[in-house]
Amino acid sequence: EAQVTQNPRYLITVTGKKLTVTCSQNMNHEYMSWYRQDPGLGLRQIYYSMNVEVTDKGDVPEGYKVSRKEKRNFPLILESPSPNQTSLYFCASRPGYGNTIYFGEGSWLTVV
Amino acid sequence: KNEVEQSPQNLTAQEGEFITINCSYSVGISALHWLQQHPGGGIVSLFMLSSGKKKHGRLIATINIQEKHSSLHITASHPRDSAVYICAGLDNYGQNFVFGPGTRLSVLP
Helix, strand or coil: CEEEEEECCCCECCCCCCCCEEEEEECCCEEEEEEECCCCCEEEEEEEEECCEEEEECCCCCCCEEEECCCCEEEECCCCCCCCCCHHEEEECCCCCCCCCEECCCEEEEEC | CCCEEEEEEEEEEEECCCCEEEEEECCCCCCCEEEECCCCCEEEEEEEECCCEEEECCEEEEEEECEEEEEEEECCCCCCCCCCEEEEEEEECCCCCCCCCCCCEEEEE
């Protein structure tokens, strides 16, 4: 089954404690991306990757890092989480330009 | 002014009604996507459009490139159509998405 898998789905953590949200897709897609969704602000792009070792900033990259060492994986790293990073996070992938995008189920992250 | 706007923000309909959700954008885009987000939070892609019209079951999506406008129509609406519908423009490089604020649809039985 074609899918994008994120982990963890739910996490409560403390300010400053590094965390990684993993994202994996089994469709051999070139393009992967991370978004956050906040009430009243909608979905906003954090980072994206056009292929292995190619990443670029989206609209709200501050406080986040990513890496794309393998085609299937695109982890999102919060080196020193802060409460303003409390949000619902989505990973997504698609097979290059002009194609359907597939979303993971979302990760609810709370930073206290 | 947001780059992608949607109307209405909220919509309540009776089962069986014909529904239209509108999306207008002020930036250049290479394609427009319609997404559906269910109450549980998951997001599903409904359509990807760069011109014309697409139909899938009871859903129809249209786009007018000159007017920078797209519509999502739902025929014979059903309570299971209750969700937030989001339009998203893909930039001309095919890299960055700009999202509309979403339209919350409730279909009552």
